Amino acid sequence: MGADDKISNKAEQLKGKAKKGIGEATGDEDLRAEGRADESSGRMKEAGERVKDAAKNVKKAFKD
Numbered sequence: 001m002g003a004d005d006k007i008s009n010k011a012e013q014l015k016g017k018a019k020k021g022i023g024e025a026t027g028d029e030d031l032r033a034e035g036r037a038d039e040s041s042g043r044m045k046e047a048g049e050r051v052k053d054a055a056k057n058v059k060k061a062f063k064d
């Protein structure tokens with residue numbers, strides 16, 4: 001996983017956590033839900049990057 005992707009995914013997760021916290025504090029369910037969605041999206045992207053890295057490692061192992 002590239003450093004840029006890793007930073008971007010973590011930033012999305014943190015943005016979501018902040019939105020969720022603000023939504024909880026203010027009672028804004030829409031903002032809270034948006035925050036949960038941002039957190040989930042960041043985690044899914046991170047998982048996708050891990051799968052890509054694992055596939056590259058498997059491919060590299062078979063080449064050697």
